[in-house]
Amino acid sequence: MSELNLILLGPPGAGKGTQAERLVADFDLPYYATGDILRAAVKEESELGKEAKAYMDRGDLVPDDLICRVVVERVDSSEARDGFVLDGFPRTIPQADALGEALENLGRRLTAVLLIEAPDDEVIRRLSGRRLCKENGHVYHLEFDPPKNEGFCDQDGSPLTQRDDDKEETVRHRLEVFHDQTSPLVDYYDQQGLLRRFDGTRAPDEVNGHIRATLATLRLEEEL
Numbered sequence: 001m002s003e004l005n006l007i008l009l010g011p012p013g014a015g016k017g018t019q020a021e022r023l024v025a026d027f028d029l030p031y032y033a034t035g036d037i038l039r040a041a042v043k044e045e046s047e048l049g050k051e052a053k054a055y056m057d058r059g060d061l062v063p064d065d066l067i068c069r070v071v072v073e074r075v076d077s078s079e080a081r082d083g084f085v086l087d088g089f090p091r092t093i094p095q096a097d098a099l100g101e102a103l104e105n106l107g108r109r110l111t112a113v114l115l116i117e118a119p120d121d122e123v124i125r126r127l128s129g130r131r132l133c134k135e136n137g138h139v140y141h142l143e144f145d146p147p148k149n150e151g152f153c154d155q156d157g158s159p160l161t162q163r164d165d166d167k168e169e170t171v172r173h174r175l176e177v178f179h180d181q182t183s184p185l186v187d188y189y190d191q192q193g194l195l196r197r198f199d200g201t202r203a204p205d206e207v208n209g210h211i212r213a214t215l216a217t218l219r220l221e222e223e224l
């Protein structure tokens, strides 16, 4: 069986997290979110983790090259032998170059870059309507899944609040950052013929079906 070396891209609220979970379950792949693997490396006190911690302790950004080495350390482990799902890396063209080079050195290459798209208006509608209960974090949506009593959790009666991250102004800003950061990467991977686009406004099952069909086709092509 050929490898599935995947990168996930997509704005907040387009269902990228859900699709990542499905991919991980369907294909038994490890999931690498950059923040998580940096934290894991720091916790394990690996050589790279110690290096990263020094930057983090100073409040500095961890440099591209170091993040890339931490990612590659994972990708080169036995758990990722059949592939991996990368989320949150690369964020920039230099990072993408570094990753491509590192994979090539391992005799591997990316299978596909999956872009889960949703229009800004839809993202804003999805995220700004979210409400969480204060006690237990139960999730509601004003439009899609409203509580029976406005402003209170059905399960424990505690008041519902909106996360700062979900406030409309914040969502707009997150989208701006996303577009600024991601457009160059989308072009970059499109030019390499690796980009595959998916409609994140569809139901999660449908998106998952499209992704699976695309990956099946890519694998067939590879085996020919």
Ligand SMILES: [Zn+2]
Residues within 6 Å of the ligand: 133, 134, 135, 136, 137, 138, 153, 154, 155, 156, 157, 158
């Ligand atoms: Zn609750």
